[in-house]
Amino acid sequence: MATSDQIVDAAVGLGEQKSWEAVRLHDVAAVLGISLDDVRAHFREKEDIVDAWFERADSAMLKAAQASDFIYLTPRRRLHRLIMTWLGALYPYRKTTRQMIYGKLEPGHIHIQLPALMRISRTVQWMREAAGRDATYFRRALEETGLTTIYLATFIHWMSDNSPGAARTGRFLNGCLSMAENLDRFVFTGRSMEERGGSEKAPQGT
Known part of the structure; x- marks a missing residue:
């Protein structure tokens, strides 16, 4: 019996060969030489494979x-x-990933879009935990909103980035994070990062 990882690999691989929309679970089962019931033992529906991919x-x-x-x-x-x-x-399966996202955005897919919003929120929460972010209350809420916006904007940018190693996306993300960092400093200390740097360096010239 195939593992869940093997099923995901087969499904995404088929998506690269044709399109994610055209992938059917019976095709995935055929590629792996298993039954549909074997697939169902791991995934209740095709959308669950998308969740596993992310x-x-x-x-x-x-x-x-x-x-x-x-x-x-x-x-x-x-x-x-x-x-x-x-x-x-x-990245190795960016085309299929892009098609997965477009599928979620199709009109009438509310049952898919609401869980997708929860998934975005969950990813951002784990991102904050991994980065060691410990803001609370109002600052936490602003940070979560800003990070979610940056994450989604970068994701959208990445989907059409053909530069080697997604270098353009890396530069775009760095600019967004720099702007957010300066805004955070300005809101909660009253000074931007550049202003802080300037005031700290001033005494050295006297």
């Missing part, structure tokens, strides 16, 4: 936080590495 990205992201140098990174660099690792886990 769970892989979540897992890769959390593993990245275990790297020996991760704790020494700045908050911005931590988030940058986590998001790019999340995207990198999906």
Whole structure:
């Protein structure tokens, strides 16, 4: 009997060969030489395979936080590495990933879209945990909203990025995180990062 990972691999591989819309569970079963009931033992429906695919990205992201140098990174660099690792886990099958997202956005798929919103929220929460973010109350709410916006904007940018290693996406993400960092400092300290740097350097010239 095939494992859940093998079923996901087969389904995503078929999606790359034709399209995700055209993938049928009986095709997946045929590729693996198993029955539909074997597939059902792991996944109740095709959409569950999509969830499992994105769970892989979540897992890769959390593993990245275990790297020996991760704790020494700045908050911005931590988030940058986590998001790019999340995207990198999906990169070999970007076409299929893109089609999965478009499928969720089709009109009339409310039953798919609501769980998708919950999935986004869950990924962002794990991202904050992995990055060691510990803001509370109003600052936490703003941080979650900002990080969710950055994560989704970067995801959209990545889906059409053909640069080697998604380099353009990496630069785009760095710009977004830098802007958010400056905004956070301005809102909660009254000064932007550049202003803080300038005021700290001023006494050295006297």
